[in-house]
Amino acid sequence: MHAFLSDSLGAGTNFTYEKLVKCILYLQEYPDIQKKCRDIVYQVCGNNPVKWSDRAAMLYLEAFLMEVSRMNSEVVGIFAIENQQETSLLGYTIPKNCAIRCYMHSALMDPKYWAEPTLFNPNRHLSDGKLKLNPAYNPFGLGPRMCIAQKEMNYVQFMVFANFLQRYTFEKEDFTGEESFESAAEMFLNCPLPFKTKVTPLTGLDQSEYH
């Protein structure tokens, strides 16, 4: 039990850290989107800490988080699964006892499901002010082996992201330089390559411009 809890907490912390770093990479690349996200936080919460119950009024932030995961999925692919029977898929015969792995990025960037898939556009996850669920959006997998931590991760990522956004601005340190959006795949995880950012804390005075 100790090992399981320690692994789970470790995994949760690592995933949350990697996701926040990726969010900063996209926030500094798209300052207008960063401002739009922060304006929403201040309109809904002012200077008060963001709560989970505020999320319903901040679906653009959720769409931003989804778009970061779509462009740069947290995991490279699902764990390999072995089929115990011969089966067929899309006309291919798969002999029994194969190691089958699904590559997440292929669905998240498939032009059959996403218009201009290489474009960073949080609005693609919204329709009439509600979240729009694209069947190809599956960063936590699908079916009975789906990630057990999906709800926890959605909660933690939203809370950490929204509260950071309320307190700090993120700017490219070198405006002429191009940051890499490539990931360094570490076995199972997609980790962003190192980059620089200029972090400015928002004081109460700065925050008042939003009221």
Ligand code: HEM
């Ligand atoms: C944003 C963070 C995370 C993402 C995107 C993610 C994604 C995934 C994916 C794609 C799978 C494979 C699903 C499949 O085979 O169809 C999976 C399985 C799993 N994940 Fe996560 N995961 C995340 C965080 C975590 C954390 C923090 C934990 C630990 C508490 C965790 C525990 C598990 C377990 C135990 C499975 C295996 C479930 C099974 O085979 O029945 N995940 N995850």
